[in-house]
Amino acid sequence: xxxxxxxxxxxxxxxxxxxxxxxxxxxxxxxxxxxxxxxxxxxxxxxxxxxxxxxxxxxxxxxxxxxxxxxxxxxxxxxxxxxxxxxxxxxxxxxxxxxxxxxxxxxxxxxxxxxxxxxxxxxxxxxxxxxxxxxxxxxxxxxxxxxxxxxxxxxxxxxxxxxxxxxxxxxxxxxxxxxxxxxxxxxxxxxxxxxxxxxxxxxxxxxxxxxxxxxxxxxxxxxxxxxxxxxxxxxxxxxxxxxxxxxxxxxxxxxxxxxxxxxxxxxxxxxxxxxxxxxxxxxxxxxxxxxxxxxxxxxxxxxxxxxxxxxxxxxxxxxxxxxxxxxxxxxxxxxxxxxxxxxxxxxxxxxxxxxxxxxxxxxxxxxxxxxxxxxxxxxxxxxxxxxxxxxxxxxxxxxxxxxxxxxxxxxxxxxxxxxxxxxxxxxxxxxxxxxxxxxxxxxxxxxxxxxxxxxxxxxxxxxxxxxxxxxxxx
Amino acid sequence: xxxxxxxxxxxxxxxxxxxxxxxxxxxxxxxxxxxxxxxxxxxxxxxxxxxxxxxxxxxxxxxxxxxxxxxxxxxxxxxxxxxxxxxxxxxxxxxxxxxxxxxxxxxxxxxxxxxxxxxxxxxxxxxxxxxxxxxxxxxxxxxxxxxxxxxxxxxxxxxxxxxxxxxxxxxxxxxxxxxxxxxxxxxxxxxxxxxxxxxxxxxxxxxxxxxxxxxxxxxxxxxxxxxxxxxxxxxxxxxxxxxxxxxxxxxxxxxxxxxxxxxxxxxxxxxxxxxxxxxxxxxxxxxxxxxxxxxxxxxxxxxxxxxxxxxxxxxxxxxxxxxxxxxxxxxxxxxxxxxxxxxxxxxxxxxxxxxxxxxxxxxxxxxxxxxxxxxxxxxxxxxxxxxxxxxxxxxxxxxxxxxxxxxxxxxxxxxxxxxxxxxxxxxxxxxxxxxxxxxxxxxxxxxxxxxxxxxxxxxxxxxxxxxxxxxxxxxxxxxxxxxxxxxxxxxxxxxxxxxxxxxxxxxxxx
Numbered sequence: 006x007x008x009x010x011x012x013x014x015x016x017x018x019x020x021x022x023x024x025x026x027x028x029x030x031x032x033x034x035x036x037x038x039x040x041x042x043x044x045x046x047x048x049x050x051x052x053x054x055x056x057x058x059x060x061x062x063x064x065x066x067x068x069x070x071x072x073x074x075x076x077x078x079x080x081x082x083x084x085x086x087x088x089x090x091x092x093x094x095x096x097x098x099x100x101x102x103x104x105x106x107x108x109x110x111x112x113x114x115x116x117x118x119x120x121x122x123x124x125x126x127x128x129x130x131x132x133x134x135x136x137x138x139x140x141x142x143x144x145x146x147x148x149x150x151x152x153x154x155x156x157x158x159x160x161x162x163x164x165x166x167x168x169x170x171x172x173x174x175x176x177x178x179x180x181x182x183x184x185x186x187x188x189x190x191x192x193x194x195x196x197x198x199x200x201x202x203x204x205x206x207x208x209x210x211x212x213x214x215x216x217x218x219x220x221x222x223x224x225x226x227x228x229x230x231x232x233x234x235x236x237x238x239x240x241x242x243x244x245x246x247x248x249x250x251x252x253x254x255x256x257x258x259x260x261x262x263x264x265x266x267x268x269x270x271x272x273x274x275x276x277x278x279x280x281x282x283x284x285x286x287x288x289x290x291x292x293x294x295x296x297x298x299x300x301x302x303x304x305x306x307x308x309x310x311x312x313x314x315x316x317x318x319x320x321x322x323x324x325x326x327x328x329x330x331x332x333x334x335x336x337x338x339x340x341x342x343x344x345x346x347x348x349x350x351x352x353x354x355x356x357x358x359x360x361x362x363x364x365x366x367x368x369x370x371x372x373x374x375x376x377x378x379x380x381x382x383x384x385x386x387x388x389x390x391x392x393x394x395x396x397x398x399x400x401x402x403x404x405x406x407x408x409x410x411x412x413x414x415x416x417x418x419x420x421x422x423x424x425x426x427x428x429x430x431x432x433x434x435x436x437x438x439x440x441x442x443x444x445x446x447x448x449x450x451x452x453x454x455x456x457x458x459x460x461x462x463x464x465x466x467x468x469x470x471x472x473x474x475x476x477x478x479x
Numbered sequence: 480x481x482x483x484x485x486x487x488x489x490x491x492x493x494x495x496x497x498x499x500x501x502x503x504x505x506x507x508x509x510x511x512x513x514x515x516x517x518x519x520x521x522x523x524x525x526x527x528x529x530x531x532x533x534x535x536x537x538x539x540x541x542x543x544x545x546x547x548x549x550x551x552x553x554x555x556x557x558x559x560x561x562x563x564x565x566x567x568x569x570x571x572x573x574x575x576x577x578x579x580x581x582x583x584x585x586x587x588x589x590x591x592x593x594x595x596x597x598x599x600x601x602x603x604x605x606x607x608x609x610x611x612x613x614x615x616x617x618x619x620x621x622x623x624x625x626x627x628x629x630x631x632x633x634x635x636x637x638x639x640x641x642x643x644x645x646x647x648x649x650x651x652x653x654x655x656x657x658x659x660x661x662x663x664x665x666x667x668x669x670x671x672x673x674x675x676x677x678x679x680x681x682x683x684x685x686x687x688x689x690x691x692x693x694x695x696x697x698x699x700x701x702x703x704x705x706x707x708x709x710x711x712x713x714x715x716x717x718x719x720x721x722x723x724x725x726x727x728x729x730x731x732x733x734x735x736x737x738x739x740x741x742x743x744x745x746x747x748x749x750x751x752x753x754x755x756x757x758x759x760x761x762x763x764x765x766x767x768x769x770x771x772x773x774x775x776x777x778x779x780x781x782x783x784x785x786x787x788x789x790x791x792x793x794x795x796x797x798x799x800x801x802x803x804x805x806x807x808x809x810x811x812x813x814x815x816x817x818x819x820x821x822x823x824x825x826x827x828x829x830x831x832x833x834x835x836x837x838x839x840x841x842x843x844x845x846x847x848x849x850x851x852x853x854x855x856x857x858x859x860x861x862x863x864x865x866x867x868x869x870x871x872x873x874x875x876x877x878x879x880x881x882x883x884x885x886x887x888x889x890x891x892x893x894x895x896x897x898x899x900x901x902x903x904x905x906x907x908x909x910x911x912x913x914x915x916x917x918x919x920x921x922x923x924x925x926x927x928x929x930x931x932x933x934x935x936x937x938x939x940x941x942x943x944x945x946x947x948x949x950x951x952x953x954x955x956x957x958x959x960x961x962x963x964x965x966x967x968x969x970x971x972x973x974x975x976x977x978x979x980x981x982x983x984x985x986x987x988x989x
Contacts, residue, residue: 380621389677393553396681404681408674415670419628419663427632427659465552 015049027104035103039092066125075471091235093440109139121250125186126175156231159224171211177204187259215248219278229297238337271312279305318394323468328387332375335450355424362437366425368451373418382458490526494598527573554691558612563979575748578954583741596626614692631662634739661737668730672720679713711769722754735803740847748840778818784811785916793923816897824900831893841878841958865932867944872932874955883921888966
């Protein structure tokens with residue numbers, strides 16, 4: 006029975022270990038905590054692969070199915086990469102607060118695990134808060150930076166409002182159905198009832214904040230710009246996947262009969278999110294802000310898969326998660342590396358990067374190509390599959406919008422590439438020295454982006470397995 | 480049927496292997512880097528000659544087939560084959576590749592990266608010409624388009640045209656004439672085109688109901704008229720961007736003028752043919768009804784291309800822009816041949832792809848040489864060059880005469896066939912503006928040759944110019960040799976092309 010909770014238990018254990026070690030370790034040796042958390046998470050990943058089982062618990066409000074397990078593994082992997090990328094940052098900038106940093110990441114991770122496993126709205130709410138509150142704290146982690154404070158304020162205010170919305174939605178849901186939990190064979194009452202519609206809208210708005218879909222994307226650029234960059238790599242990926250996870254579970258399990266009704270809304274939101282994200286990225290001069298807006302656009306593409314309302318579409322949006330995870334994290338980690346040497350994130354800081362550090366510029370190029378959806382890197386397959394799914398369900402308008410926006414996106418991605426490879430900087434060329442941990446994390450992302458680009462089949466089968474527990478049209 | 484020697488895979492993948500081999504050599508091994516590149520280019524060339532000779536014309540159809548499942552769950556396979564049209568274009572690519580490489584032998588800065596990108600690009604080009612899986616086709620297509628951005632952006636040349644008039648400020652902001660501007664414009668135009676193509680492929684995939692990207696099985700089904708029409712429109716605009724059809728040709732002069740020599744040769748010589756080939760192979764082969772319906776439109780636009788490109792070339796003072804605009808004009812002849820939808824026109828169209836590819840490669844190579852020697856591309860500032868560089872002048876005139884369609888050179892055969900096809904097509908008035916276009920071509924190309932090579936020196940420094948030396952001769956010799964050979968004995972190339980065209984005619988007349 007405990008095998009059901011292996012992820013949660015493992016992380017709780019890791020949290021306890023890190024917590025007590027943090028108290029007793031001297032300030033100078035705290036970087037051990039990062040390495041230790043990574044080792045613990047890797048162990049957990051291997052153990053879970055071997056021992057985890059599927060089933061439900063707590064009168065079916067906690068479920069461990071293939072979907073939850075896959076997403077949890079994705080979360081753990083992303084946390085490992087982020088922690089690896091954070092070690093150098095934590096050592097230099099946080100001055101003894103390393104322990105808190107890793108603890109908060111782990112807490113947030115625990116929250117995500119609960120979120121994707123819950124079939125009960127109150128449990129879900131607890132998970133959401135557990136996931137979000139550490140994110141607010143981490144956003145404000147560079148205390149002295151005014152922008153960090155502003156960004157943290159934004160994410161906090163938006164976050165609390167969305168929590169309030171979520172609670173309101175839960176209340177209405179309970180009022181209609183007399184329960185806050187659902188099972189795969191659940192029938193949502195009040196389909197043709199204004200109150201039922203209200204409940205859905207309010208709940209989905211609450212979720213929509215987490216994935217930063219239109220119109221809840223306003224906090225994204227400011228928060229990303231101010232927060233510590235390795236953490237942004239985490240923030241831009243993992244919580245969004247968690248948000249999508251619960252949207253999928255809720256839509257495909259609790260709202261089964263409504264399936265055709267919500268796809269229309271999902272389409273509109275997907276289209277608007279894609280357009281907004283891509284167009285607003287164009288005038289930006291700060292790489293973190295460009296990546297923030299492009300991240301919003303990618304959420305739109307993932308929503309496109311969801312909106313196709315078919316099994317294939319949802320599978321392919323899981324594929325997209327993985328592609329987005331490695332490319333986006335990699336890009337943010339490169340931004341961190343550049344920031345370490347130049348002290349800012351402006352586009353001009355990337356001038357001559359190809360001569361200062363061929364490794365960084367080549368990896369960045371790969372990540373950008375992957376985000377832009379160019380063949381031979383994983384991002385291409387992600388976009389292709391998503392478009393294929395939309396085309397199969399006959400929504401060519403969105404395919405056309407999406408593909409044209411891909412070209413718009415390539416304009417700003419290539420702008421970064423141009424700074425790295427073509428433009429001549431005025432300064433002399435100083436080679437960039439990278440700490441090993443950061444180099445390793447960027448290297449892992451780059452290798453995976455290329456390897457999976459040539460061999461996407463692994464991820465396809467992973468996403469097929471993940472969706473196998475949902476019932477929906479092919 | 481799978482061949483004992485995977486010759487097409489060898490042709491396609493040898494540049495890729497070459498690029499990988501270069502990756503492991505440090506920049507300072509100058510000679511070794513060049514020899515590696517040369518060896519892998521030669522492998523492709525030998526392979527292309529091999530298939531050209533060994534293709535059995537009596538059997539026809541697709542030969543040298545290789546087919547393996549690639550991503551079976553969505554119906555993608557690695558399916559390469561060659562028919563008569565592919566043969567000609569693969570040979571063209573190999574010739575341009577080897578001479579483009581020889582023309583860029585002396586490249587000084589970051590030469591290793593340059594060769595890697597060039598080899599990647601050429602992998603894509605070879606791949607497109609032999610892919611018979613739509614998806615594979617698209618992969619190679621993207622691979623052929625993308626390295627261009629860096630190739631032009633890093634190694635290109637900026638010609639700062641001083642903008643004049645009321646919009647001068649706005650134009651200055653775009654960076655008109657700079658290599659960054661040319662590179663970005665070219666890349667975005669072509670990627671927009673490829674986005675449309677991808678939509679078209681996905682639509683074919685889902686409308687056919689077969690859930691496969693296999694060309695031969697998609698060619699067997701017939702879609703209804705309206706679907707065919709809008710799919711064809713997607714392909715026409717998508718591939719047409721690369722083929723340089725009016726009015727979306729504007730990336731071509733800017734991009735070609737900014738590009739380094741080898742890239743201009745590759746791009747104007749081969750890549751623009753990818754577009755025309757795509758319209759033929761995908762548009763006509765898969766959507767025959769729509770192709771017939773759109774033929775009048777295609778032909779009319781092609782005629783505009785011919786005349787507009789010729790006038791454009793006439794107004795230019797920058798030698799590279801002259802050649803670039805002449806490409807736009809000559810691609811019009813290719814597209815006109817496609818639009819005639821009869822045997823002569825189509826054969827002429829493919830022959831023109833080949834002949835124009837070689838010719839424009841020759842001209843760009845020579846422009847590169849002239850620029851290297853005189854550090855100028857401004858025609859008004861040149862004069863009397865023939866005294867100091869008689870060799871370059873001779874080769875340039877061979878290129879110029881091919882361009883205006885002198886009998887005995889391959890350009891004549893191509894243009895003659897296309898014009899004959901146009902005359903026999905339902906819209907025979909096409910012939911009149913096309914011939915006028917050919918006439919204007921004669922004016923601008925001869926005038927440019929006269930101003931550059933003959934007359935008095937305009938600049939004292941030009942008296943110390945020298946002719947091409949050593950390896951610089953290789954590219955012009957290969958290219959002009961090809962022009963003359965196929966001009967005197969066109970049958971060598973026309974026969975395989977005809978075998979391929981007959982297949983198309985069968986589809987069209989169904």
